[in-house]
Amino acid sequence: MWSEQASEQIEAIHTMMASGHRSVRIERHTLILWGLAAAGLILLASAIFTHERFPVAWVRAVTATSFIATVLIVVAYLDIRQIRRNRDHRAESISFVQLQLTKVWWLLVGLIVLINLGMHFFGGGYMFYSLVLILMGLALYIHGLFSKQMLTLAGMMMILLGLASISLRLPFPVIEWLTIFCFGLGWPLLGMTLDHPALNQSLKYRLLFSLFWLSLVILPVFAIYQSDRLKNMPDATPIPLTQYLQQGEQIGMTEEVVTLAAGSTVPVKVELTGDVLEGLNVTTLSMLLSQPINISLQDGKPDGRFRVSDGPWKKYTYNYRIRDISMTSTLDRKQGPQVELKLYISTNN
Amino acid sequence: MDALSSPELNAILHQPVRTRIVAYLAARGETTFNELKQALDITDGNLDSHMKKLVSVEYIQSKKQAVKKGKQQTLYCLTEIGSREFENYIETLKRLLSPQFLQK
Numbered sequence: 354m355w356s357e358q359a360s361e362q363i364e365a366i367h368t369m370m371a372s373g374h375r376s377v378r379i380e381r382h383t384l385i386l387w388g389l390a391a392a393g394l395i396l397l398a399s400a401i402f403t404h405e406r407f408p409v410a411w412v413r414a415v416t417a418t419s420f421i422a423t424v425l426i427v428v429a430y431l432d433i434r435q436i437r438r439n440r441d442h443r444a445e446s447i448s449f450v451q452l453q454l455t456k457v458w459w460l461l462v463g464l465i466v467l468i469n470l471g472m473h474f475f476g477g478g479y480m481f482y483s484l485v486l487i488l489m490g491l492a493l494y495i496h497g498l499f500s501k502q503m504l505t506l507a508g509m510m511m512i513l514l515g516l517a518s519i520s521l522r523l524p525f526p527v528i529e530w531l532t533i534f535c536f537g538l539g540w541p542l543l544g545m546t547l548d549h550p551a552l553n554q555s556l557k558y559r560l561l562f563s564l565f566w567l568s569l570v571i572l573p574v575f576a577i578y579q580s581d582r583l584k585n586m587p588d589a590t591p592i593p594l595t596q597y598l599q600q601g602e603q604i605g606m607t608e609e610v611v612t613l614a615a616g617s618t619v620p621v622k623v624e625l626t627g628d629v630l631e632g633l634n635v636t637t638l639s640m641l642l643s644q645p646i647n648i649s650l651q652d653g654k655p656d657g658r659f660r661v662s663d664g665p666w667k668k669y670t671y672n673y674r675i676r677d678i679s680m681t682s683t684l685d686r687k688q689g690p691q692v693e694l695k696l697y698i699s700t701n702n
Numbered sequence: 703m704d705a706l707s708s709p710e711l712n713a714i715l716h717q718p719v720r721t722r723i724v725a726y727l728a729a730r731g732e733t734t735f736n737e738l739k740q741a742l743d744i745t746d747g748n749l750d751s752h753m754k755k756l757v758s759v760e761y762i763q764s765k766k767q768a769v770k771k772g773k774q775q776t777l778y779c780l781t782e783i784g785s786r787e788f789e790n791y792i793e794t795l796k797r798l799l800s801p802q803f804l805q806k
Contacts (some may be wrong), residue, residue: 356798356799359795359798359799360799362716362721362795362797363726363795363796364790365718365722366721366722366725366792366795368722369721369722369725369726369729369741370725370726370728371727371729372726372729372741373725373727373728373729373730373741374730375728378737426739442767442772443736444734444736444773444774444775444776445734445736445737445775446767446775511759523792524743548740551741553741640748685748
């Protein structure tokens with residue numbers, strides 16, 4: 354019996370010493386405030402800064418970045434003000450380590466804003482939310498090293514989510530929703546439960562909570578994706594392209610499905626401009642289809658839904674991506690100057 | 703012999719809450735009452751009674767530190783006696799768990 358008591362005491366000492374070494378404390382409101390702000394920004398920014406509202410790319414980039422930066426500066430100010438108030442209320446000071454960690458946090462947030470601006474000009478936007486998950490996961494992980502062990506686990510989960518979203522080639526809207534739920538639901542939940550004694554004393558509870566947290570973040574995204582896929586199926590009967598072209602303008606026809614047969618060609622209008630190009634260079638290429646494609650139209654315009662052969666109905670925003678873009682230029686005596694542009698059109702993610 | 707009544711074990715430290723308080727302070731260096739309360743997840747009254755006990759035997763001491771706007775905060779830390787007794791207590795626990803002792 355006494356050996357059990359001695360073991361328990363030793364374990365309690367280990368736990369409390371580990372807790373004592375982690376001298377930084379993240380306030381509950383910090384995770385709630387930053388989490389809700391990030392989720393709100395993702396929802397708002399993609400709705401406000403559209404191609405239609407801001408057709409000029411650099412204007413859209415600068416306006417969106419200024420808006421995001423302003424909101425985040427306000428959030429940072431509100432956060433630090435509330436931390437100081439809480440500490441004053443408890444007659445405590447903010448430790449030196451905590452102040453340095455706060456600076457690291459702000460730097461990582463600033464880096465995300467800069468990456469966002471850069472991606473407007475240099476591309477790579479597909480990876481943006483994965484990078485957000487990885488960088489803010491890193492922020493949590495670093496904070497967790499000096500405060501709560503649960504934070505290091507949450508940080509690791511976010512980093513893994515970010516890496517998995519890229520390596521599994523998840524569709525962009527899925528990564529976007531994953532980021533929204535991670536911040537909008539995952540962070541406030543983390544903030545509200547972080548001080549629970551069970552999470553600080555037992556690894557078993559921390560792992561169980563991590564599983565619960567992951568499922569809470571991932572399952573709604575999966576549900577949204579599935580519901581979107583079910584909504585994808587148009588009711589109209591497919592008609593061949595020749596029949597569609599013969600029909601002329603259809604009045605009152607809300608939904609149509611047109612089949613482009615395998616072997617048919619689709620013209621691709623290419624427009625090139627640049628600082629060494631004179632005006633707008635327009636040319637038309639031909640794309641030869643290897644498989645039939647059904648295209649859904651709503652009120653006479655493609656609505657983004659398509660189906661390859663007998664496969665499932667897909668959505669342009671989820672499953673259509675241009676990747677592996679490369680451009681090489683050569684100059685030889687036989688052909689003279691030549692620019693070769695290669696790209697791969699993927700409908701499988 | 704029951705460990706609780708073992709003459710080898712320090713009766714002040716061999717109490718779950720007080721063990722945790724001293725272990726936390728040993729790692730943390732110094733801390734406030736509120737931080738301790740949160741780390742231990744116990745009530746003000748419970749913590750206060752154990753702190754008084756530890757202060758009375760000079761295992762821990764308190765000091766005032768100025769915070770912003772003329773406010774002061776009370777910090778608690780282990781004394782030399784407290785640190786030494788805590789190390790002795792851990793050694794005793796380890797001895798009680800050693801194979802030689804378990805075979806007795």
